[in-house]
Amino acid sequence: MKWRLKAGTVGSVILLMIILAVGCGPESQGKIVEGKVNVVTTFYPIYEFAKAIGGEDANVINLLPAGVEPHDWTPRSQDIVNTSKAQLFFYNGAGLEGWVPQFLKGLNRDSKVKAYEVSQGIKLIEADEEADHDHEGEGHKDKHHVDPHTWVSPKSAMMMAENMKNSYIEADPVHKDAYTSRYMNLKKQLEELDSEFSSNLNEMPRKEIVVSHEAFGYLARDYGLTQHAIMGLSPDAEPRARDLLQLSKLVKEKGIHYIFFEELVSDRLAKTLASETGAEVLVLNPVEGLTEDQLKRGDDYFSLMRNNLTNLILALQE
Template structure:
């Protein structure tokens, strides 16, 4: 009898642990709703905002994990194969998508869609044209995948998400359209704020730890100088660091931008060498657990980015 009691306690503990895991990962499909699987946080945000109560959105990459470092497990493939819609960024961000898509059942009725479609992609390393050659560490990335970091691109992606949701769940077309209009209103206001405030900023060059701000720079008249390339794991050469340091000194730049989900060591090295300060510029590839707990989202983090850009671009 006692062993049964122990067994039942053990089962309760296991159930609590499993449900806690489920809550943390959020990787749970819901019957009776359109299940949407997204490859990383910005798409999770857009799908949640536009889908509203009619969809259940599952984000594959957990909070605090850098998308460049993540690869799917077999359970991720299982979850996606049972969903109705799988949204991914494309433009080379998720190096695993080709194999992942091949592994999904062909007759399961799952719709897969690339959300960077329709955005004019940045090819190659634009800094090479300006004489800031950061070497060949980006040989595997010839397209800048960081489309969502510009509010202008985020609006294109929001329209792609809306189209995909309507395709997967036409019965809720009107609700998706209404939610989309609300979200686009917010993104348009954000875009206008970026345009007007950055146009008035006295400096136009930003020095960043990782080349994730090409679309932001292109859309709002800034020049991005990156310490590392398109992948945050790339190792710059000594001469690259010297070039960046020389640029910072010659341009009178006062701040070096770093990211919260990537080691700030290189940014700290340049800041120390050039007697400049450090500021966060967030590529919003994911939320940290702290940001998630605080209820931060794409819009609030982009507002913080704008404030930090304006601080760094003062004379």
């Protein structure tokens, strides 16, 4: 799916498909609870932060099921019903959830839900034109020019958490102190994570990483790294043959030992590049969602990000 909807007919068709999708797809991720601030979030990191800040005063419903890549997902009719009854709707923005405008238009007319783009205030990264890739056999480019993967950097995640805290207080000022206290605990955790990334990555002799799709721009910007992506901002964009050749040459010339791949998208191209260059593959998780196994293990944003740091340290050694 494309992240941004085309105006007019296509948008109307997508909205109709959403409304007609009764009973389709995974079970609802939660139900409205009376007496609490009901919050609907679009995908995992926002859900985790919203739960941490909301605590006992909030009921948080996440739209995206476990193991689903957010770029390939569209909402169902039950999601419209729940969101219409909620008080807050948190979405990342920056072009990630292309379905949001039509989704909000489809809410019940009497809905009082307030929608917040939680990436507001973050200095967004404009995608390099050279990073665009032709879709294989289609002859057109991936047209997304803003990197939406803000949460992958702890520095940006702090700003997202603050935006959510402010939204909670606006919606439920009676519990302002509780929201503020829980937010401060979350902020402290993010500051500790930020410090770990800064201190460890500053010491690494290498600064270049090769990743499967262009999801680590904010992480790279904030911690002095340079990412080289096999695919563009959208994980379903196939690279051109010449891009793969240039990347293969770069890996060999720079002596890069590891190619990073993601668990929620195909690792085919990463493994192909690794095989051609004599490199190995490692996971670098954009933390877009949890797999069923990660859920069972009790993983969260912080454990996945620390796994990322461990793998980065390994890959950036001489």
